[in-house]
Amino acid sequence: MTLWDVVVIGLTITAVGLAFYLGVQTAYRRTDQKLVLANARLVELLRQRREQWETVFDTITDGIAVLNEKHEVQRANRALLDTLEPSGTGAHLCETLFATPTHMHDLLRTVTETGTRHTMTAPARQGSRQLRVTVAPLREQTTRKGRTVVVIEDVTERQAMQGRLIHNERMAAVGQLASGVAHELNNPLTSIGGLAELLVARESLSGRDLEHLSVINEQATRAKKIVRNLLAFARPGPDEMADIDLSKLSKRAAQLIEYDLRLRKVDLEEDYSADLPAVRGDRHQLQQVVINLLTNAVQAAEQNADNRRPVVQINTGVNDGTAYIRIFDTGAGIPTAALKNIFTPFFTTKDTGKGTGLGLSISYGIVKGHKGTLIVESTGVEGTTFKLDLPVYVDDASGPVSRPSDSGGFQVLPRAPGANVLIVDGDPAIRRTIETLFSGEDQKVDAMASADQAIEKLTTGGVDYDLVIADPRTATSQGESFAERLVNQWPALKSKTVLVTADVRPETGRWLDGLGCRVLRKPFNINELLKAASEMMQDGASKKTGTN
Numbered sequence: 001m002t003l004w005d006v007v008v009i010g011l012t013i014t015a016v017g018l019a020f021y022l023g024v025q026t027a028y029r030r031t032d033q034k035l036v037l038a039n040a041r042l043v044e045l046l047r048q049r050r051e052q053w054e055t056v057f058d059t060i061t062d063g064i065a066v067l068n069e070k071h072e073v074q075r076a077n078r079a080l081l082d083t084l085e086p087s088g089t090g091a092h093l094c095e096t097l098f099a100t101p102t103h104m105h106d107l108l109r110t111v112t113e114t115g116t117r118h119t120m121t122a123p124a125r126q127g128s129r130q131l132r133v134t135v136a137p138l139r140e141q142t143t144r145k146g147r148t149v150v151v152i153e154d155v156t157e158r159q160a161m162q163g164r165l166i167h168n169e170r171m172a173a174v175g176q177l178a179s180g181v182a183h184e185l186n187n188p189l190t191s192i193g194g195l196a197e198l199l200v201a202r203e204s205l206s207g208r209d210l211e212h213l214s215v216i217n218e219q220a221t222r223a224k225k226i227v228r229n230l231l232a233f234a235r236p237g238p239d240e241m242a243d244i245d246l247s248k249l250s251k252r253a254a255q256l257i258e259y260d261l262r263l264r265k266v267d268l269e270e271d272y273s274a275d276l277p278a279v280r281g282d283r284h285q286l287q288q289v290v291i292n293l294l295t296n297a298v299q300a301a302e303q304n305a306d307n308r309r310p311v312v313q314i315n316t317g318v319n320d321g322t323a324y325i326r327i328f329d330t331g332a333g334i335p336t337a338a339l340k341n342i343f344t345p346f347f348t349t350k351d352t353g354k355g356t357g358l359g360l361s362i363s364y365g366i367v368k369g370h371k372g373t374l375i376v377e378s379t380g381v382e383g384t385t386f387k388l389d390l391p392v393y394v395d396d397a398s399g400p401v402s403r404p405s406d407s408g409g410f411q412v413l414p415r416a417p418g419a420n421v422l423i424v425d426g427d428p429a430i431r432r433t434i435e436t437l438f439s440g441e442d443q444k445v446d447a448m449a450s451a452d453q454a455i456e457k458l459t460t461g462g463v464d465y466d467l468v469i470a471d472p473r474t475a476t477s478q479g480e481s482f483a484e485r486l487v488n489q490w491p492a493l494k495s496k497t498v499l500v501t502a503d504v505r506p507e508t509g510r511w512l513d514g515l516g517c518r519v520l521r522k523p524f525n526i527n528e529l530l531k532a533a534s535e536m537m538q539d540g541a542s543k544k545t546g547t548n
C-alpha cells in the first residue's frame with residue numbers, strides 16, 4: 001500500500017467520520033430544538049394552569065391558606081389576605097385571626113401529629129363573628145413536613161339563622177301548649193269570675209262575706225289576665241285592631257306602673273313624641289308589652305349595685321315608616337349568657353315568686369303578631385335599652401293615619417224588658433253564669449245543654465228570641481255544629497247571636513268570621529258580655545221600632 005493509498009483511506013475515513021459527526025450533530029440539534037419547544041410549551045401550560053387555579057382560589061369567598069410548621073401563612077387566597085391585612089403572608093394565623101389562639105395552635109398540632117383532617121368553630125378576634133376552621137395536613141416529600149392547609153368559613157349568619165329557626169320552633173311548641181292550657185282554663189275561669197262578679201254586686205251580702213267574694217273575684221280576674229297573656233302569646237295575630245298612638249299608649253302604661261315606681265323608689269323620665277303617626281294593633285296586647293318592659297326595667301333599675309340614681313326612661317318616636325318605643329333602665333345589664341334566652345318562655349333569673357319568665361316571650365309573640373320587632377338595643381353595666389318597632393299604619397286611600405281614634409270607656413247595659421234570651425252551652429257552669437246574668441226582671445232565659453234541645457226549642461217553642469248566646473262548637477246528634485245550623489235555618493237570628501268560644505285556633509277564627517255573628521272569646525268578664533248583648537238588643541229594638 002502506497003502512502004497515497006494510506007492518505008486516501010485516511011482522508012476517506014476522516015470524511016466519513018466528519019459526515020457522520022455532522023449528521024449526528026444536525027440530528028441532535030433538531031431534537032434539542034424540539035425538546036426546547038416542548039419544554040417551553042409545557043412551562044406555558046403550567047403557568048396557565050397555575051393562573052387558572054389561582055383565579056379559582058381567589059374567587060372563593062372562604063379563606064384558604066397554606067401554613068408552615070410554625071403556623072405562619074405561606075400562601076393564601078385573596079379572601080384570606082384581605083382579612084389578614086395589613087399583615088399578609090408571614091402572619092401568625094392563630095394570633096391574627098382568632099380570639100382564642102391557643103385552641104387553634106392545639107388544633108394545628110393535632111392535625112400534624114395525627115395526619116388527619118379536623119374541624120372546629122371558634123370566635124374571631126375582631127367583632128362577634130364565628131369562624132369554622134377545617135385543617136388538613138399537606139401531603140408532600142419529607143423535607144417540609146408539618147405544613148397544613150386551612151379553610152376558614154364565616155358561619156356567623158348561618159348560626160344565627162339556625163338559632164332563629166330553633167327559637168321559632170320552640171316558640172311554636174310552647175305556643176301550642178299554652179293555647180291548650182288556656183283553652184282548658186277558660187270555662188272554669190269564666191264561671192268563677194262571672195258568678196263572683198254577680199255576687200259582689202248584690203247588696204244583701206254581709207261585710208265579711210263580701211270581702212271574701214271580692215278576693216275570689218280579684219284572683220279570678222288575675223288568673224284571667226294570665227290566660228289572656230298566654231293566649232296572646234299563642235295566637236298568631238292581634239285580636240281587636242284599632243289605630244293606636246304609641247305615645248298615648250306608653251303614657252297610659254306608665255301610669256299603670258306608677259305605684260310600682262314609687263314603691264321601688266325609681267324615677268321615670270318620659271319623652272313622648274307628639275303627633276306620632278298611628279300604628280295598627282290591639283291596644284290591650286300592646287299595652288301589656290309596654291307594661292312588661294317597664295316592669296322589667298323598674299326591677300332592674302331598683303337593683304342597681306352602685307350608687308347611681310335608679311332611673312327608667314321611656315320615649316317614643318318615628319323613623320323611616322316605623323314608630324318606636326324605647327325603654328332604658330340604669331340596671332346592671334343582661335349577662336351575655338342570659339341574653340340568648342330572655343325571649344324563651346319560662347326563662348327567668350328572678351327569685352321564685354318574683355319572675356315567671358313569661359313577660360318577654362309573650363311580648364315577643366305579641367309584637368311579632370303585629371309585624372313589628374322587639375330587640376335589646378344595648379345592654380351593659382351602664383344599663384339596658386329595649387326597643388319596640390311597629391310599622392306605621394298606611395291607609396291605602398289616605399296615606400299614614402295621623403290622628404288615631406281613642407276608644408275606651410264602658411257602656412252600662414240598659415235593661416231590655418221582656419227580652420227573650422236563648423243560651424246554648426254544654427258546660428253547666430257557663431250556662432249557670434250566663435243564665436244568672438240575664439235572669440230577672442221580666443227577661444226570659446232558656447238555657448240549653450245541647451244543640452238538639454236548642455234546635456227543638458227554636459223549631460217548636462214559638463219564642464221570638466232577642467238574644468242568642470251560644471258556644472259555636474256545640475254539635476247536633478248528626479255532628480252538625482249548632483252555629484252553622486242556626487245561621488242557615490234562622491238567618492234573622494244572625495245579628496242577634498253572640499258566639500262565645502274558648503277555641504283560639506286561627507282556623508276556628510276564620511270559620512267564625514265566615515258565619516257573620518258577633519264573637520266573644522272566653523274568658524270574658526261579664527261586662528264584656530253585657531256590653532255585646534246590650535248593643536245587639538238595642539240594635540234589635542231600634543229596628544223593631546223603626547228608629548236608627
Ligand code: ADP
Binds near residue numbers: 300329350357360
Ligand atoms: P321575668 O321578668 O318574669 O323573669 P321576662 O320574660 O320578662 O320574665 O324576663 C326574662 C329575663 O330577662 C329576666 O328574668 C331577666 O333576667 C332578663 N331581663 C329582662 N329585662 C331586663 C332588664 N331590663 N335588665 C336586666 N335583665 C332583664
